[in-house]
Amino acid sequence: MSPSSPTSSANAWSHAVIEAVAKEMNIHPTELPEKLYDVIDPGSLDSLFANKNPTGGTVTFTYCDYTVTVTANGDVSLEK
Incomplete structure (x- = not known):
């Protein structure tokens, strides 16, 4: 799947992950x-790269059986 970037909302990274997996x-x-919070703390994820x-x-x-990679430059990518 091609990378996607989160929006500017406070919980952008966690939402970007959820949206990318659902779309895939x-x-x-x-x-x-599966709930995202069962595998990673969404608040911590959102805070980690908040400033890109x-x-x-x-x-x-x-x-959800995908390897999810979130990068500091704004990408969320998935691998099966």
Whole structure:
């Protein structure tokens, strides 16, 4: 899946992850079989890259059987 970038809202990163996974699974976000907070703290994820730090950094975790990578430059990507 191609990377996507979050919007400017305070919880943009967590919402970007949820939206990307739901889109990839072709379902509505409320139909996801797993809650994001069961695998990662959404607030911490949102805070980590809130300023889109250009110096780098990534967070990778498994969510709904996808390997999700969030980068400091604003990308959310998925691998199955």
